[in-house]
Structure formats: C-alpha cells, structure tokens
Amino acid sequence: MFTIPLVNPLLRMALRIISIVVFILTLISAYGGKCNPEYLTIPAVLCLGFPYFVILTALLSLAWILMHRLFFSLLGVLTLLACAAPMSVAVPFKFSKTASPGEQTFKIISWNVLHTDDVRKPDAPTNRAVEYMVNSGADVICLAEMNNFSPAELKKASPALIDSLIRKYPFRAGLSSTDIKILSKYPVDRSGLSLVNDGGHHRFDFFKVNFPNGKILNVGMVHLYSYDLSEEERQVVKEMKSVNGAKSSVKELKGTILSKLRNAFRRRAENARDLRAAIDSIRPNAPLIICGDFNDVPASWAYNIIKGEDMRDAYAETNFGPTFTYNLHAFYFHIDQMLYRGNLEALSLKVGKINTSDHYPLVGEFAFTK
Structure with a gap:
C-alpha cells in the first residue's frame, strides 16, 4: 500500500x-x-x-x-x-481545389503497377489492374514495372478487356527494353530525356503529350533505385513484436539491411541529380509533371534535390494530413510522388483505391492555367 x-x-x-x-x-x-x-x-x-x-x-x-x-x-x-x-x-493542411471557369483540365495517373500482378487476390478471375485503368477516366496513365503489355503481363485480362484498354488509350510510348510506359488518349511521344546508366535500368523517361487546343504536357515518369531488400529482410519490421524478435531485428538491421539502405540512399541520390539535370533542360514555364515511384518520402534528400526551388508538390498543395502509397510488409510510407511546375495548377491528388500492386496509384487532376 x-x-x-x-x-x-x-x-x-x-x-x-x-x-x-x-x-x-x-x-x-x-x-x-x-x-x-x-x-x-x-x-x-x-x-x-x-x-x-x-x-x-x-x-x-x-x-x-x-x-x-x-x-x-x-x-x-x-x-x-x-x-x-x-x-x-x-503532413500538409490543404484542401482540393476547383478549376477556374474556362480552364482546360485533365486527369493523370501514376502507378507502379507490378506488371499487373495481383498480390492481394492472386486467384481473382480477371485482371483487376487492367480493369482499374479502363474504368479510371484518366487522360494519361504513367506506369512503372510494365514492360510490353504482353499476355504474360496482362494475365487473366480477357481479349475484350484488352480491347477496351486499347480503345480507351490508343496512344502509348516507352522503349520495349524498359519498364516505364505511358498510355494516353492523345498523341504522345518520348522526348529523349532518360537515364539508363544505373545498372542498365531506366530510372526515368520523359514524354510529350499533345492535348487538344495545342496544349503540350511534358511528363517525366520515374522509378528510382529501390531498397533492394529480400522478402526475409522485409519481414524484420513485422518480427519486432517480442523482446527476442526485437533483438534479432536490431542485429539484422545493423548488418545487411543497414548496408542495403545505405547503398539505396546513395544510388537514389545519384538518380535524383541526373533527374534534376533533365528537369533543368526543359523550358521553365513549360507545363511539366514529374511523377512515379521515387522510393523515397517527401522532405527526403532525393526528394529535395528533384523538387529544387521551382517544383511544387501536388499532394502537399491539395490534401490534409499524411498518407502512404506503399502497402506491403508494414512499410506504410509515402514513396510515390507527383511534382509539377509551369503553366499548371494542381486541383487534387488522391491515392487510388486499388490494391493489386504493392503500390497504390496516384490520381491527379490538373488545370492548364494559360
């Protein structure tokens, strides 16, 4: 007592x-x-x-x-x-906006689609990722981890569903040797700005989308260096539930995991510098969107390099509170981004409600301001 x-x-x-x-x-x-x-x-x-x-x-x-x-x-x-x-x-404190009268608007999706694999429902009778794209209403869809739209990638997508995708998005671009692609309702071409010197991988690719009324949108689709952790290493976070599990996890973190993280941050810093150089080569007031799988969060070193002093963050300007875009292994981090500059205004940026991939898509709505 x-x-x-x-x-x-x-x-x-x-x-x-x-x-x-x-x-x-x-x-x-x-x-x-x-x-x-x-x-x-x-x-x-x-x-x-x-x-x-x-x-x-x-x-x-x-x-x-x-x-x-x-x-x-x-x-x-x-x-x-x-x-x-x-x-x-x-952790922004903003809200979505509406376009001014007469402004031309468009919807763009950025998504690491994981080759349209379905990690949540592998036994689903149809390809939910392709269905999502067909029904999205987007004008432009930027994809990472999408090679060539082969039957091997479009598993369980019926001929009718594939035909719907082609009819909705008759224009596509991207090298067959890379996993970065773009689908569009309007004519689109590669602009020639890309990074291929990172172990043979394309870390970004740039495109020009020709919208009606002579509007041209520059799009840089990004897939920066990943953390390269094995499935076993990704389970370390989940195992930190008991004293013994925590001790084992800390030991593992100090070993191979920390080494891989250090290498990933270093490689992404290199990717970010190359991407920033490509951004700087584009006319400053030209409409430009940089989107995709940054594999890093807002306010990180790579993010800060890419954003610079002139890019704006569509999520930060139109949302209230934090979010996450990676959805597996308890790594709930906001590692997919959508930045922009030039004669554009972000109206909204939402995280898509489709969980086939280990990443959620970003769905942005923009207006041309001039």
Missing part, C-alpha cells in the same frame, strides 16, 4: 523520458533530408517515419496539456513548430 503513491510519479518520469526521445527523433526525422545519406544514413532512415513521429509528438503534447504540465507541453508544441517546413509537404 505504500508503493501506490509512487505510481504516478514513476509514470510521469517514464513519460518525460519517452517524450524527450520522441521529440528529438521527430526533429532528426524532420531534417534528415538535409543530411547527405552518402555520409549519414540514420537520419535518412528516420526521415521515412517523419509523419509517424509528428503524430506521436502531437499526442504526447496533448497528454502533457491535459496533465497541466507547462514545460513539456511547450516543448512538444515548439518541436512541432520547428518542423513546420517539412510538415508542409509530409
């Missing part, structure tokens, strides 16, 4: 320690994208979880406010204020 009065002080002490650790991790994750991952890997890893650290910081701050503890309440609020800039892209 004499230990009962000590419970609250002990809990408060534990909460103080947890709060300080979370606040520090939130700050590191917020600005991890300012640290070159070729030299410092841990800040880049923490940057992946920045939205989750923000949520934890907000909850802890609220708890301290409810307990009338001014110091830790203020510390939590100041932490969030210090993270305002990276929060503006990772």
